[in-house]
Amino acid sequence: MLFFELFQGKHRIDRNTVHSGIRAVVEGDIVTYRAQLLSAGAGESQRKKQQQHGLAALFAKCHGCFVSIPQCKVGCGLPNLYAHLFFSKIQDEATRPAIFGSYSFILPWPPAANNRILIRPNVSLQPYNTFGINATAELFTEINDEQALEELSRHAATKHILGGGSNILLTGNVGGLVVLNRLKGIEIVRETEEHVWLQVASGEVWHQLVLFAIGKGWGGIENLALIPGTAGASPMQNIGAYGAEARDVIESVSFWHWTDHVFATLANADCNFGYRDSIFKHQLKDKVFITSVTYRLAKNPVFNTSYGAIEQELAAMKVTERSVQAITQAVINIRTSKLPDPAVIGNAGSFFKNPTIPAAQFAALQQQFPAIPSYPAGEGLVKVPAGWLIEQCGWKGARKGDAGVHARQALVLVNYGKATGQEIWQLSGQVVASVQDKFGIGLEREVQVW
Numbered sequence: 001m002l003f004f005e006l007f008q009g010k011h012r013i014d015r016n017t018v019h020s021g022i023r024a025v026v027e028g029d030i031v032t033y034r035a036q037l038l039s040a041g042a043g044e045s046q047r048k049k050q051q052q053h054g055l056a057a058l059f060a061k062c063h064g065c066f067v068s069i070p071q072c073k074v075g076c077g078l079p080n081l082y083a084h085l086f087f088s089k090i091q092d093e094a095t096r097p098a099i100f101g102s103y104s105f106i107l108p109w110p111p112a113a114n115n116r117i118l119i120r121p122n123v124s125l126q127p128y129n130t131f132g133i134n135a136t137a138e139l140f141t142e143i144n145d146e147q148a149l150e151e152l153s154r155h156a157a158t159k160h161i162l163g164g165g166s167n168i169l170l171t172g173n174v175g176g177l178v179v180l181n182r183l184k185g186i187e188i189v190r191e192t193e194e195h196v197w198l199q200v201a202s203g204e205v206w207h208q209l210v211l212f213a214i215g216k217g218w219g220g221i222e223n224l225a226l227i228p229g230t231a232g233a234s235p236m237q238n239i240g241a242y243g244a245e246a247r248d249v250i251e252s253v254s255f256w257h258w259t260d261h262v263f264a265t266l267a268n269a270d271c272n273f274g275y276r277d278s279i280f281k282h283q284l285k286d287k288v289f290i291t292s293v294t295y296r297l298a299k300n301p302v303f304n305t306s307y308g309a310i311e312q313e314l315a316a317m318k319v320t321e322r323s324v325q326a327i328t329q330a331v332i333n334i335r336t337s338k339l340p341d342p343a344v345i346g347n348a349g350s351f352f353k354n355p356t357i358p359a360a361q362f363a364a365l366q367q368q369f370p371a372i373p374s375y376p377a378g379e380g381l382v383k384v385p386a387g388w389l390i391e392q393c394g395w396k397g398a399r400k401g402d403a404g405v406h407a408r409q410a411l412v413l414v415n416y417g418k419a420t421g422q423e424i425w426q427l428s429g430q431v432v433a434s435v436q437d438k439f440g441i442g443l444e445r446e447v448q449v450w
């Protein structure tokens with residue numbers, strides 16, 4: 001049986017302490033490792049760091065367990081000199097006796113390369129999801145370099161990747177390890193007269209990337225301005241807005257495969273992009289960590305202003321000359337007037353996908369509901385705005401406790417303050433049921449449910 005044991009030891013190392021050993025306390029099935037830092041005189045800062053790293057490295061070596069401690073550079077100030085030691089271990093009867101007792105240490109310096117991940121237990125995810133749901137991660141870590149992924153792969157806990165948390169609903173505490181993506185960097189990897197290829201680390205904030213691109217006058221993602229979240233999540237559901245989709249500009253997607261232990265790259269054609277859909281929601285779901293996305297942007301962009309209210313907004317802005325900057329601003333204006341700001345009311349944008357139904361079914365519905373709106377969706381298919389269907393069922397502005405359907409945009413479910421993920425989930429179930437009853441259409445949730 002795989003059994004994870006975790007203990008957090010926080011021991012300040014001050015001027016007069018040196019390490020003396022690890023104590024293992026056994027209570028039933030639970031083994032707790034306690035790092036003991038005892039006073040013994042000399043206080044050179046290098047030695048203190050050696051103690052931290054040595055403790056972790058030796059423990060890892062002896063027991064094959066996963067040990068992580070914060071990066072601690074030589075010469076860092078005393079306030080940084082806290083030993084945060086997290087030990088997890090596969091419980092194995094054969095090796096178990098070896099962990100008891102205390103140890104003396106030969107302290108390696110510099111610390112082993114794998115000592116750069118800090119894993120924290122019981123971390124609140126409330127600041128990390130735009131619904132503002134109060135749930136806890138059993139284990140939590142942030143990564144800011146790709147190599148850390150190789151190390152994390154050895155950690156047997158189930159992994160959940162978190163970007164900006166703007167497309168998830170937490171229906172309870174999250175077991176396993178939540179990995180917060182902080183990979184950063186934008187690099188031009190190719191350039192021609194017409195195009196530029198940007199390799200963007202997956203933890204970059206999407207809207208910052210849009211601003212970066214329009215700052216250079218490059219086009220292709222201006223219609224996708226102000227979509228919250230990270231670049232790494234853009235291929236996940238093939239983000240889209242105002243007639244543009246990420247797949248229009250994605251050249252390739254690179255990722256780390258958790259179980260194959262390889263970095264790999266998929267070309268656009270192999271990502272199976274669809275409407276709010278991709279291979280990353282199916283065959284590769286929970287199997288990969290997207291590390292970077294390469295986008296191909298246009299140096300002489302062709303503008304797409306036919307969708308939504310972009311033309312009207314450009315007119316209201318008195319724009320005479322089209323530019324990526326003007327279109328971005330128009331999109332920002334429209335979005336801020338229509339969509340609730342997660343910083344004010346918790347939400348994850350559109351909660352449901354717009355359903356696609358057979359044209360024959362649509363024709364029958366049109367008899368009954370002549371005002372039903374639609375968009376073409378390929379041969380013999382019609383797309384119906386989910387917001388309209390939900391509104392017709394009387395849900396717009398409805399509220400159950402702190403969970404609600406937004407008053408201006410029925411497609412958006414909101415958390416007015418203290419709603420739980422379960423309450424929002426239940427409300428979404430009631431919305432689905434009434435749309436099914438009235439129109440015979442099954443709504444699919446766009447938001448990822450954890």
Ligand SMILES: Cc1cc2nc3c(=O)[nH]c(=O)nc-3n(C[C@H](O)[C@H](O)[C@H](O)COP(=O)(O)OP(=O)(O)OC[C@H]3O[C@@H](n4cnc5c(N)ncnc54)[C@H](O)[C@@H]3O)c2cc1C
Nearest residue numbers: 161163164165166167228229230232233239240290348349
């Ligand atoms: C106000 C608002 C407006 C929105 N408008 C739009 C819109 O117009 N169009 C649109 O398409 N979406 C929209 N969204 C939804 C959301 O912003 C996007 O889906 C966004 O891409 C999510 O990014 P994220 O980093 O927050 O992902 P998260 O919510 O953190 O994660 C979403 C899913 O992707 C997975 N994931 C995230 N990063 C990685 C990675 N690096 N590797 C592998 N898996 C990963 C997660 O595990 C999770 O399953 C909106 C959301 C809000 C709150």
